[in-house]
Amino acid sequence: MHKSDNKVLNKVYTATNHEELMDAYKDWATDYDKDTVDRFGYVAHLSSARALDEHLDDKDAHILDAGCGTGLVAEKLVEMGYKNIDALDYSEEMLEEAEKKGLYKNYIQADLSRDLDIDKNRYDAVVCTGTFTYGHIDAEGFDRLIRITKPEGINCFTIRDGAYQEYGYREKMVELEQQKEWELLEMRNETYFTKESVQCKLCTYKVFAS
Amino acid sequence: MNQTNPLWKATYDADSPEEMLDTYSDWASDYDADTIEGMGYVGPSFSFRQLDGLLDSTGARVLDAGCGTGLVGELMKEKGYSRIDAMDLSREMLTEAENKNVYDRLFTADMSKRLEIDDNSYDAVICVGTFTYAHVGPEAFSELARVTRPNGYICFTIRDGAYQAYNYRNTMVELEADNTWELMEMRREDYLKKENVTANYCAYKVLGENNHA
Numbered sequence: 001m002h003k004s005d006n007k008v009l010n011k012v013y014t015a016t017n018h019e020e021l022m023d024a025y026k027d028w029a030t031d032y033d034k035d036t037v038d039r040f041g042y043v044a045h046l047s048s049a050r051a052l053d054e055h056l057d058d059k060d061a062h063i064l065d066a067g068c069g070t071g072l073v074a075e076k077l078v079e080m081g082y083k084n085i086d087a088l089d090y091s092e093e094m095l096e097e098a099e100k101k102g103l104y105k106n107y108i109q110a111d112l113s114r115d116l117d118i119d120k121n122r123y124d125a126v127v128c129t130g131t132f133t134y135g136h137i138d139a140e141g142f143d144r145l146i147r148i149t150k151p152e153g154i155n156c157f158t159i160r161d162g163a164y165q166e167y168g169y170r171e172k173m174v175e176l177e178q179q180k181e182w183e184l185l186e187m188r189n190e191t192y193f194t195k196e197s198v199q200c201k202l203c204t205y206k207v208f209a210s
Numbered sequence: 211m212n213q214t215n216p217l218w219k220a221t222y223d224a225d226s227p228e229e230m231l232d233t234y235s236d237w238a239s240d241y242d243a244d245t246i247e248g249m250g251y252v253g254p255s256f257s258f259r260q261l262d263g264l265l266d267s268t269g270a271r272v273l274d275a276g277c278g279t280g281l282v283g284e285l286m287k288e289k290g291y292s293r294i295d296a297m298d299l300s301r302e303m304l305t306e307a308e309n310k311n312v313y314d315r316l317f318t319a320d321m322s323k324r325l326e327i328d329d330n331s332y333d334a335v336i337c338v339g340t341f342t343y344a345h346v347g348p349e350a351f352s353e354l355a356r357v358t359r360p361n362g363y364i365c366f367t368i369r370d371g372a373y374q375a376y377n378y379r380n381t382m383v384e385l386e387a388d389n390t391w392e393l394m395e396m397r398r399e400d401y402l403k404k405e406n407v408t409a410n411y412c413a414y415k416v417l418g419e420n421n422h423a
Binding site for chain 2: 170174175177178183184185186187188189
């Protein structure tokens, strides 16, 4: 189990089940942007949006922001000209915060650790930032992202350093590539929290035909 | 590749290693100016920056595989690295590299064959501009991993186009699945900047869990 010196981060990282995790986010939703961006120097949403943009050539691309939280990634994507973005999060309170920003077409409340009620091959791209981390979604989440992405579509996600090594994400990523489920386009080491010196892996994959 | 320097193009179009060596032999003395200034060749500086970010000490023993005229060695020497060996298939290119006085030991070798280098000899290997058309294919990866010690690093470039045509990625994934190495980073960045050509810049950590048998 990972502990952070920071109280709010500690609560989400040490959640032992998704009910506890949702509880933590419920209390946090309204202060989340201020806390993460201003206090911790959270920047992963910016590098994720940039990475996705480098691999998409159509601003009309149908994008799912999986684990959208309060909508930080979409703020950047909309600024870049993308306009066809759906939001998915397990926390109703976080989704409500995201909805206030008016950036998304559809809002989906769903748990990424379970099968999603979304059609296969639905999206041109899925971006998933800040979700592969302690106490959140394990490597099984990759299968779900792949299933709902079109062949040749893009999956772009961050994995927090530390959790990357502990949760077996890499083994699963390699296994899925060996099985020709997807192909790695880029994996970059990027800053996650500038003020806490935490890094993440920023991964971009192309999904193969299934 | 229309606007590409004709000598650079000739190395890609070579039908045999002999033809490629002929081209490098004629080109050796003008190579640096032609590639860096003429074509905006940034492979050496980008790849070295990646390796430098991974190494703890400038005392690391490094092999510059496919050193050419020694562009990478020059950058490394400037940063204080002092234990670098150089390897290339072309004698003329090695002579140019030798004139730079940045390498400990220089030797010719064909990277498409087994190298006459002991297992685990180096803390790191850097290989820039070698994984490209008509040069060296993915079969060389396991040899580079073999001569690198466990927990050592390998940084290399793969030119876009050749990357797809030669299936480098398949071997990279196979070697990761069998725990030969672990990917640290793979970035797509400028390679021949003035010609809008990119490359994949790869950095691996060698795990050494296979026995190199």
